[in-house]
Amino acid sequence: MKKLYKGDRTGLPPRIPHAHVAMARSISYMGLQIAFLFSGQSVLSVLFTVAAFAFHLKIVSPLQEGRVTEFFEFWGNILANSCPFIAVFYLQKTIARCFFLQDKLSPTDKDKPLALNNIRAFQNASYFGVFYNVVVGMAAALSRLLRSMVWGCLTISRIDQTLMPSGFQGTRDTGYCSWVSVLLVDANHTNPTALVFCHLLLKRRLTCSLFSYNQLGHFSTLALHTATVARQRRRGRRGRLRWWLSYTLLRNPSLVLLRRRGPAPGCAASQR
Structure with missing residues (x-):
């Protein structure tokens, strides 16, 4: 809300709802929550039970049943299959840091720049690591799906978190759209800067009204003085124009x- 007060909408989705949609969604926010x-x-409850x-x-x-061998076999298979992949991953990071990146630009830098040092070695490593990365990618895809399901189940009650991918959270997720709508409505109606501006504007209007009209409904001294000054200015401007006209003609x-001739006296009298 503080970011919205400052005009910063970086936390909102790229496509925000329209005004009427936001107002309708804000009405249904409490029920959806x-x-x-x-x-x-x-x-x-179901997830924790499982x-x-x-x-x-x-x-x-x-x-409890004394099947210790089965217990160690189960966890041993998991560790035996996962440890090589983890070791190869950290080995790739070490090789990339030592051989594929250039040296630091300054001794005070914490990390090396993203600039290749051995381009051909990097290309060979990428080529021969394709088949290994395919197997790792299949495991990563399955892990990604499982993690998405777990985190989706854990955060399904949070209306300020969307389960949709990027680009669809503002229009496809009803709960998240309602939360964004409530933020927009509250930010537009509780913005301190806008409230203070409206308060000062209303106060100035009331003050001017008190000075402009008295209790009987007539013009006050300030209004009469303003009208008198405006009338004098118009007369002064008209006098200056007539003076310049007479001087120019002279x-x-x-x-x-x-010069353009005016209407006849009879026509002027009839028009009056």
């Missing part, structure tokens, strides 16, 4: 014949 809380509680059952089945039950008698 309650529904999200109940649905999140239900999903978390996690507790899996923990009991894979860890507690083998230890210095240029030939312009008298070119």
Whole structure:
């Protein structure tokens, strides 16, 4: 909200709802928040139940029944399959830091610049690491899906967090759109700068009204003085124009014949 007061909308989605949509979404915000809380509680209850059952089945039950060998075989297979991938990943980071990056520009720099040192070695490593990275990518895709499901279940009750990918959170996620709409409505109606400006404007208007009209509804002294000054200015301007006209005609008698003639006295009287 403080960022919105300053005019900073970096935390909002690129596509914000229109004014009427934001107002309608802000009305349904409270109901959606309650529904999200109940649905999140239900999903978390099921998730924790499944996690507790899996923990009991894979860890507690083998230890209670004396199946220690099965317990160690299960976790040994997991560690044996995951440790090589982790070791290769850290080995790639070490090789990239030592051989593929140029030296630091300054001894005080914390990291090396993103500039290649051995381009051909880098290309060879990328080529021969394709097949290994395909296997790692399949595991990473499965891990990405599982993590998205877990974090989605954990944050389903949070209306300020969207479960949609980037670019769709402002229009496809109803709860998140309602939260953004409430922020916009509150920011537009509780902005301290706008409130102070409106307060000063209203105060100035009331002050001017008190000085302009008295209790009987007539013009006050200030209003009469303003009207008098304006009338005197108009008269002074008209006098200056007439003076310059007479001076110009006096210095240029030939312009008298070119002046525009006014209406006849009878026509002027009838028009009046």
